Amino acid sequence: MSQFNWTLLGDAGKRFDIGLFHGNKTGHLVVFCNKKIVVIDFHVLKTKTYTFFIEDELCNLEVELKDDRWYYGLKIDEKTTTPRNIIRKKEHKKNLITSLIIMSFVILIISTVSLLLTMFSH
Secondary structure (H helix, E strand, O other): OEEEEEEEOOOOOOOEEEEEEEEEOOOOEEEEOOOOOEEEOOOOOOOEEEEEEEOOOEEEEEEEOOEEEEEEEEEOOOOOHHHHHHHHHHHHHHHHHHHHHHHHHHHHHHHHHHHHHHHHOO
């Protein structure tokens, strides 16, 4: 039986322990979060992806069969339109605009100082 574990930290620092059990012969699969079952599936004998929420984060769990070996991966989905991802995109846009404003201000100051130094040196 294959077993795999991940730890995810929420925004408030809450810890989420995610575990997976996958039967090698039967293919039975159980995924749990903090000891509560979030996915159960039977006869998983080929590559498959599962989607579930942990708080407001959309998670994608991939169970992949490659070269007669099983591989497991858990990723936070930041592309699908969810309330959390809408907020994330707004924050990213706000941070990008703030960064551009700061960079423009710094470039303006450097240009002004360079121009003044050039004028006073002659």
